[in-house]
Amino acid sequence: MAAALQFLPSLARAPLRPFLWRGPGARLASGMALAEQARQLFESTVGAVQPGPMMHRALSFDPSNGQLKVRDRSFQLRQNLYLVGFGKAVLGMAAAAEELLGQHLVQGVISVPKGIRAAMECTGKQEMLLKPHSRVQVFEGAEDNLPDHDALRAALAIRQLAEGLTADDLLLVLISGGGSALLPAPIPPVTLEEKQTLTKLLAARGATIQELNTIRKALSQLKGGGLAQAAYPAQVVSLILSDVVGDPVEVIASGPTVASIHNVQDCLHILNRYGLRAALPRSVKTVLARADSDPRGPHTCGHVLNVIIGSNALALAEAQRQAEALGYRAVVLSAAMQGDVKTVAHFYELLARVAAARLTLPGAGASVEEDEQLHELAAKLQLPDLQLKEALEAVEGAKGPVCLLAGGEPTVQLQGSGKGGRNQELALRVGAELGQRPLGPIDVLFLSGGTDGKDGPTDAAGAWVMPELASQATAEGLDVATFLAHNDSHTFFRRFQGGAHLLYTGMTGTNVMDAHLLFLRPW
Ligand SMILES: Nc1ncnc2c1ncn2[C@@H]1O[C@H](COP(=O)(O)OP(=O)(O)OP(=O)(O)O)[C@@H](O)[C@H]1O
Ligand SMILES: O=C(O)[C@H](O)CO
Structure with a gap:
C-alpha cells in the first residue's frame, strides 16, 4: 500500500477507511460513499503494478x-x-x-x-x-x-x-x-498505412489479441x-x-x-473469419506468401x-487485500475475463443478482433459473481460472458487504461510430441490465477500468454504475439503448450526471488489462 500511496497522490489525500458493519438491517456507517471507495480501490489496483x-x-x-x-x-x-x-x-x-x-x-x-x-x-x-x-x-x-x-x-x-x-x-x-x-x-512492401488499416479493421470486427498479433507478427x-x-x-x-x-x-x-513460426494458414483463417481476405492489399499477400518459406x-x-x-493477477491480489481492509469479504473471480462485452455484461448482471439474493435472503438463494443461467454463461465464457463456486460460497457465508474482483479484457465489436472504450461500454451495459428488475435491499455498484488509465480513444479510464442508472438517465433525457447501439458509451457518461460516473486517473504509466469490481452492500 505504501507503494500505491506514493504513486497515487489522490489516495494519499483520502486514506482508505474500513466500513463498520453493524449487523443485518443496519446501514453501514461510513463517511465515504461507495463510489469513492470503488474509485480508491481501483487506484490501489493500479498502484500495485507500478513499473x-x-x-x-x-x-x-x-x-x-x-x-x-x-x-x-x-x-x-x-x-x-x-x-x-x-x-x-x-x-x-x-x-x-x-x-x-x-x-x-x-x-x-x-x-x-x-x-x-x-x-x-x-x-x-x-x-x-x-x-x-x-x-x-x-x-x-x-x-x-x-x-x-x-x-x-x-x-x-x-x-x-x-x-x-x-x-x-x-x-x-x-x-x-x-x-x-x-x-x-x-516487412516491405507492406506500408505502415496498410498495416494500420488492417489492424484497425481486425480490432473493430472483434478479433482477439491473439488473432490480431498473429497477423501483426507475420507482417513485421x-x-x-x-x-x-x-x-x-x-x-x-x-x-x-x-x-x-x-x-x-x-x-x-x-x-x-x-x-514464432509464421503459419500462413493461421493468418488466412483469421483474415477469412473477419471477412478481410478478399480485400487484402497485394503487398500483404506477397509478404504472407514469402513467410511460409522463411520461418x-x-x-x-x-x-x-x-x-x-x-500481471493482472498481481494487481487483483492487492485490490483484494485492500477491499478486505475496508471491511469487505473480497474474492478474486478471475484474472482471465474474456469474451464479447455483451456476454460479459450479462454475466456480471446475473452474478450480481445471484449474489444479492444470497446476501439478502440467506438460505433462500436466487431463483433457480438465474443460478442456472449464471453457470451456463460461466461455462460459455470458458474462463480457465474462474472461482465462481468459491465466490458464491463466500457470499453465502458473508455477514456484510462483499466485493467480487475480476480482470481481463472483453472484446467489443464496433457497430456504431460513437466514442467509447470497452470499460465504459461494459459498465454501461451492466448498469442497464441491473436496472431491469429490483435487486432487493442492497446497494450494488459495478466499476470497470483500464489499468493504463485510457479506455479506448478516450481520456477516461472507465466508469462505474449502479442499478438506478437507466431510470436516472431517462429522467435526464438520455436513452441508454441508443448510446449502446452506436458504441457511444463515452458520450453517454460525459452527459450523464455531468460526467460524475467517469473514472479519470490520467495516464497511469502501467498496463495490466482491465479491472472489474462488483460491490454488494446489504442495507
Ligand atoms: N467506441 C467504442 N466503444 C467501445 N469500445 C471501443 C470503442 N472504440 C474503440 N474501442 C475498443 O477499444 C479497444 C482499444 O482500446 P485501447 O487503445 O485502450 O486498447 P488496449 O487493448 O487497452 O491496448 P493495449 O492492450 O495495446 O494496451 C479496442 O478493443 C476497441 O474495440
Ligand atoms: O501491444 C499489444 O500487442 C497488446 O497490448 C498486447 O500485449
Missing part, C-alpha cells in the same frame, strides 16, 4: 562485482549493457533500470505513448522519468494506440541498436502492453522473435509486464523476443531469457 517496484523485484544487482541476477540466471555487467523498450509502462521501467544499472548502461532507445513524459511530470511522478542526461533516447508515438510514423522511427532506431550488438553485450528489453503499436516495422520485421534475431549474438533479457490473459509471452506486444524457428531464441514481472 518501479516490479523492476526492483525482478532484478538483483551487486554493484561490487557487476553481477546482475534475473531469476536463476547471472549476467556479468561491464559497461556492456544496452536497453530497448516499447509499451505503455516502459518509461517507468526504463527509469528503474537506469536507476539500478545506470553505471553499466551504454545506450538505450525506448518507444512510449505520446504525451507520457509530460503526463508523468504533471502528476509529479518523478520516479517514472529518466535522468536529465540519460543515455536512453525516448521516442513518443502511437497516439490512441495506433502505429504511426513516430513509432516507426522508434522501431527503426531499436532495430539499428540491436543489430550493432556483439556477443559481449547484454540487451535488456523492456516490454509492456501497447508494445505492438509502438514497435511497427512492416521485429515482432515474433524478429528483435531477438536482430540482437544475436548478444544475450537478451526481456522483462515483460503482461497485459494479456494467461501471460503468453509470444502474444504480449506480439512477442519480439519469442520465436523464424525456435533455434533463433536460445540467447533469450523472457521473464514476466507483473
Whole structure:
C-alpha cells in the first residue's frame, strides 16, 4: 500500500477507511460513499503494478562485482549493457533500470505513448522519468494506440541498436502492453498505412489479441522473435509486464523476443473469419506468401531469457487485500475475463443478482433459473481460472458487504461510430441490465477500468454504475439503448450526471488489462 500511496497522490489525500458493519438491517456507517471507495480501490489496483517496484523485484544487482541476477540466471555487467523498450509502462521501467544499472548502461532507445513524459511530470511522478542526461533516447508515438510514423522511427532506431550488438553485450528489453503499436516495422512492401488499416479493421470486427498479433507478427520485421534475431549474438533479457490473459509471452506486444513460426494458414483463417481476405492489399499477400518459406524457428531464441514481472493477477491480489481492509469479504473471480462485452455484461448482471439474493435472503438463494443461467454463461465464457463456486460460497457465508474482483479484457465489436472504450461500454451495459428488475435491499455498484488509465480513444479510464442508472438517465433525457447501439458509451457518461460516473486517473504509466469490481452492500 505504501507503494500505491506514493504513486497515487489522490489516495494519499483520502486514506482508505474500513466500513463498520453493524449487523443485518443496519446501514453501514461510513463517511465515504461507495463510489469513492470503488474509485480508491481501483487506484490501489493500479498502484500495485507500478513499473518501479516490479523492476526492483525482478532484478538483483551487486554493484561490487557487476553481477546482475534475473531469476536463476547471472549476467556479468561491464559497461556492456544496452536497453530497448516499447509499451505503455516502459518509461517507468526504463527509469528503474537506469536507476539500478545506470553505471553499466551504454545506450538505450525506448518507444512510449505520446504525451507520457509530460503526463508523468504533471502528476509529479518523478520516479517514472529518466535522468536529465540519460543515455536512453525516448521516442513518443502511437497516439490512441495506433502505429504511426513516430513509432516507426522508434522501431527503426531499436532495430539499428540491436543489430550493432556483439556477443559481449547484454540487451535488456523492456516490454509492456501497447508494445505492438509502438514497435511497427512492416516487412516491405507492406506500408505502415496498410498495416494500420488492417489492424484497425481486425480490432473493430472483434478479433482477439491473439488473432490480431498473429497477423501483426507475420507482417513485421521485429515482432515474433524478429528483435531477438536482430540482437544475436548478444544475450537478451526481456522483462515483460503482461497485459494479456494467461501471460503468453509470444502474444504480449506480439512477442519480439519469442520465436514464432509464421503459419500462413493461421493468418488466412483469421483474415477469412473477419471477412478481410478478399480485400487484402497485394503487398500483404506477397509478404504472407514469402513467410511460409522463411520461418523464424525456435533455434533463433536460445540467447533469450523472457521473464514476466507483473500481471493482472498481481494487481487483483492487492485490490483484494485492500477491499478486505475496508471491511469487505473480497474474492478474486478471475484474472482471465474474456469474451464479447455483451456476454460479459450479462454475466456480471446475473452474478450480481445471484449474489444479492444470497446476501439478502440467506438460505433462500436466487431463483433457480438465474443460478442456472449464471453457470451456463460461466461455462460459455470458458474462463480457465474462474472461482465462481468459491465466490458464491463466500457470499453465502458473508455477514456484510462483499466485493467480487475480476480482470481481463472483453472484446467489443464496433457497430456504431460513437466514442467509447470497452470499460465504459461494459459498465454501461451492466448498469442497464441491473436496472431491469429490483435487486432487493442492497446497494450494488459495478466499476470497470483500464489499468493504463485510457479506455479506448478516450481520456477516461472507465466508469462505474449502479442499478438506478437507466431510470436516472431517462429522467435526464438520455436513452441508454441508443448510446449502446452506436458504441457511444463515452458520450453517454460525459452527459450523464455531468460526467460524475467517469473514472479519470490520467495516464497511469502501467498496463495490466482491465479491472472489474462488483460491490454488494446489504442495507
Ligand atoms: N467506441 C467504442 N466503444 C467501445 N469500445 C471501443 C470503442 N472504440 C474503440 N474501442 C475498443 O477499444 C479497444 C482499444 O482500446 P485501447 O487503445 O485502450 O486498447 P488496449 O487493448 O487497452 O491496448 P493495449 O492492450 O495495446 O494496451 C479496442 O478493443 C476497441 O474495440
Ligand atoms: O501491444 C499489444 O500487442 C497488446 O497490448 C498486447 O500485449
